Amino acid sequence: xxxxxxYPECEVSGMEPGEAMDLLLRTTRMEPEGxxxxxxxxxxxxxxxxxxxxxxxxxxxxxxxxxxxxxSQYRDMYVKHRQATLEKYNELLVKVDDYxxxxxxxxxMSYQLLSSQAQLLLQIIAFMHYTDIIxxxxxxxxxxxxxxxxxxxxxxxxxxxxxxxxxxxxxxxxSNGAWxxxxxxxxxxxxxxxxLISYDRTSNAYTMHILVHxxxxxxxxxPFETALERxxxxxxxxxxxxxxxxxxxxxxKIEAHVDMLLERHAIPTANKAARFGEVYYCSGKxxxxxxxxxIALESRKQxxxxxxxxxxxxxxxxxxxxxxxxxxxxxAILQEHVVEIRKLLSGNEHRRTxxxxxxxxxxxxxxxxxxxxxxxxxxxxxxxxxxxxxxxxDTLSIMHDLAVTYKHQRRHDEAQALLxxxxxxxxxxxxxxxxxxxxxxxxLASTYSYQGQYEAAESLQVDVLEVSKRRFGxxxxxxxxxxxxxxxxxxxxxxxxxxxxxQTKILDSRIKAYGEDHPQTLSSLNNLGNTYRQQGxxxxxxxxxxxxVDGYKRVLGIxxxxxxxxxxxxxATYSQMGTGYQEKYRNLKMEIQEIDH
Numbered sequence: 001x002x003x004x005x006x007y008p009e010c011e012v013s014g015m016e017p018g019e020a021m022d023l024l025l026r027t028t029r030m031e032p033e034g035x036x037x038x039x040x041x042x043x044x045x046x047x048x049x050x051x052x053x054x055x056x057x058x059x060x061x062x063x064x065x066x067x068x069x070x071x072s073q074y075r076d077m078y079v080k081h082r083q084a085t086l087e088k089y090n091e092l093l094v095k096v097d098d099y100x101x102x103x104x105x106x107x108x109m110s111y112q113l114l115s116s117q118a119q120l121l122l123q124i125i126a127f128m129h130y131t132d133i134i135x136x137x138x139x140x141x142x143x144x145x146x147x148x149x150x151x152x153x154x155x156x157x158x159x160x161x162x163x164x165x166x167x168x169x170x171x172x173x174x175s176n177g178a179w180x181x182x183x184x185x186x187x188x189x190x191x192x193x194x195x196l197i198s199y200d201r202t203s204n205a206y207t208m209h210i211l212v213h214x215x216x217x218x219x220x221x222x223p224f225e226t227a228l229e230r231x232x233x234x235x236x237x238x239x240x241x242x243x244x245x246x247x248x249x250x251x252x253k254i255e256a257h258v259d260m261l262l263e264r265h266a267i268p269t270a271n272k273a274a275r276f277g278e279v280y281y282c283s284g285k286x287x288x289x290x291x292x293x294x295i296a297l298e299s300r301k302q303x304x305x306x307x308x309x310x311x312x313x314x315x316x317x318x319x320x321x322x323x324x325x326x327x328x329x330x331x332a333i334l335q336e337h338v339v340e341i342r343k344l345l346s347g348n349e350h351r352r353t354x355x356x357x358x359x360x361x362x363x364x365x366x367x368x369x370x371x372x373x374x375x376x377x378x379x380x381x382x383x384x385x386x387x388x389x390x391x392x393x394d395t396l397s398i399m400h401d402l403a404v405t406y407k408h409q410r411r412h413d414e415a416q417a418l419l420x421x422x423x424x425x426x427x428x429x430x431x432x433x434x435x436x437x438x439x440x441x442x443x444l445a446s447t448y449s450y451q452g453q454y455e456a457a458e459s460l461q462v463d464v465l466e467v468s469k470r471r472f473g474x475x476x477x478x479x480x481x482x483x484x485x486x487x488x489x490x491x492x493x494x495x496x497x498x499x500x501x502x503q504t505k506i507l508d509s510r511i512k513a514y515g516e517d518h519p520q521t522l523s524s525l526n527n528l529g530n531t532y533r534q535q536g537x538x539x540x541x542x543x544x545x546x547x548x549v550d551g552y553k554r555v556l557g558i559x560x561x562x563x564x565x566x567x568x569x570x571x572a573t574y575s576q577m578g579t580g581y582q583e584k585y586r587n588l589k590m591e592i593q594e595i596d597h
Contacts, residue, residue, distance in 0.1 A: 027061025042072035059106035062195040110194035118190040126216035127231035129256040133206040140238035236272040270299030284477035286324035335360040368561035377402040419444040461486040545570040
């Protein structure tokens with residue numbers, strides 16, 4: 001039988017009569033010999049009414065067990081409520097089929113037995129994703145709602161939603177203002193008791209059957225848009241801008257909930273859009289981040305002004321989305337604008353100004369303008385050390401960025417010296433597995449690889465990759481970057497098969513996430529082409545290298561360092577392909593010489 005949703009026992013095709021009776025007995029905790037003839041006959045009537053659907057039988061069993069009524073009593077109640085339910089769903093624009101009528105009736109009967117607080121919780125959950133429902137969402141919202149200050153003045157709908165959310169969360173907060181897991185668990189237990197949600201031990205989260213989720217949004221006691229606004233606001237308030245590990249992991253976990261809300265309401269208000277943009281930034285979903293930040297930025301420009309601090313913060317966020325998309329030139333233009341305004345408003349050495357210059361330097365590095373990037377980074381590093389000290393988080397971040405620039409300039413000793421300081425300080429201040437610590441270890445490992453210290457590099461890279469997979473999943477940008485570093489080390493060691501396996505995974509993931517013209521995708525094509533060449537698979541090497549060269553020329557220009565590097569790699573492939581490729585070799589060599597001069 002075919003099952004829908006996460007419950008393996010909740011098949012949606014009809015069961016056999018014996019199977020139906022076994023399931024009812026299991027869920028009611030009744031023994032076969034304890035059933036009266038009246039109850040057996042009532043059960044048969046119910047099974048036929050349910051169309052022998054397991055989900056409806058399970059729901060009925062949960063109701064009977066929790067309410068301590070007989071099966072025949074439940075049958076009488078079901079007949080009565082079925083008519084009321086049918087009348088309710090006949091009003092819907094979308095007609096409900098026989099299957100849905102059966103299970104909707106059983107759910108509606110259970111819903112009416114819930115406390116008002118549990119009913120409200122169910123209505124909130126109905127607008128989130130039906131998997132990975134975690135207590136942390138509600139706890140964070142409760143802890144932050146009274147200190148959360150909207151950047152843009154709230155609309156009337158937002159203000160009403162905020163009042164509702166504060167009232168809804170209040171029963172879960174004790175007299176000292178602390179979160180009460182026990183109170184929250186009371187509501188959750190009600191939903192569990194009637195099989196409206198289930199607990200997934202693997203993910204330590206609650207899950208709702210997809211059909212229950214579909215039904216739950218029909219029992220709201222307010223207009224659809226109002227209920228949606230309440231759920232969206234609660235989720236948005238739970239999101240902070242912290243870069244601590246717990247916050248980053250949390251934002252990654254709730255991405256599916258943000259996606260679900262935006263499917264139902266594509267254009268959130270500016271305040272919520274900014275928060276949702278934080279989630280997409282953490283997951284590396286640059287297109288979605290850009291859309292959210294654009295909404296927030298337009299409102300801030302109109303209401304706060306183009307030079308307001310919060311508007312400039314939003315511009316910086318948008319430039320990061322551009323950079324993540326490989327749109328370095330657009331990012332640089334926006335960042336240069338922000339830097340100039342910051343200098344005018346706050347001075348050259350203000351923390352906000354230094355941060356804006358740091359962002360710009362990162363983009364220059366992406367554009368291959370390494371000397372310009374290093375010059376800016378050295379200036380702001382000196383200023384940060386003077387104003388904040390050597391171990392301030394901003395100082396360490398600038399040191400990390402300068403090391404990355406040095407690595408691109410092949411100044412590996414200087415890069416390594418900086419990175420060792422950064423890694424040591426971050427381990428002490430943030431812990432070994434903080435994303436910032438891991439990022440520094442990631443770059444440090446690549447300098448070891450370039451210096452021929454392959455075993456040291458590989459050991460670090462394997463650890464970084466495992467941490468990233470565990471925290472963010474296999475296809476997160478940080479995971480792919482870690483995988484790419486490890487593949488480079490395999491390549492340097494001559495382990496071309498191992499390198500190819502990783503490079504193929506990376507390329508497929510990046511094409512799917514970013515498309516073929518993204519700089520990271522083009523870098524993956526270039527790396528895979530080199531591996532094919534070393535394996536003597538010259539036709540495949542030429543194909544992927546040519547795609548990389550053409551893409552880099554389109555995206556970054558013919559004179560970009562990455563374009564020239566790819567052209568040299570393609571030239572090396574032609575040199576191995578025999579006399580039939582001499583003309584291609586000569587033409588490409590001349591093209592490179594013209595660029596060099």
